[in-house]
Amino acid sequence: MWDKEIDKAFQSMKTYFARLPKIVSLVQGKMLLLYLAISKQAVSMVLVVRRAKQQILVYYMSHIITGAELKYPLIEKFAYTLV
Numbered sequence: 001m002w003d004k005e006i007d008k009a010f011q012s013m014k015t016y017f018a019r020l021p022k023i024v025s026l027v028q029g030k031m032l033l034l035y036l037a038i039s040k041q042a043v044s045m046v047l048v049v050r051r052a053k054q055q056i057l058v059y060y061m062s063h064i065i066t067g068a069e070l071k072y073p074l075i076e077k078f079a080y081t082l083v
Helices: 004-018 067-071 074-082
Strands: 032-038 042-051 054-064
Touching: 004 042, 004 054
Parallel strands: none
Antiparallel strands: 032 042, 042 054
């Protein structure tokens, strides 16, 4: 169950990713890594690239699911947030 403690941890994670000092552009031919989290209440993803044995943030997205979106199957929740 999503409670205040989990919400606080989630907000901390979002703050951490938002404050990362390195955000890079894509380079053609470089492999990207996508970390994805989908729950009944939220969809989040982080796109990173590996450079010099580090994972560097390229893009971050988070969407809180509300209203009619709550009725969507999990995969549709993710697809809908990308549009």
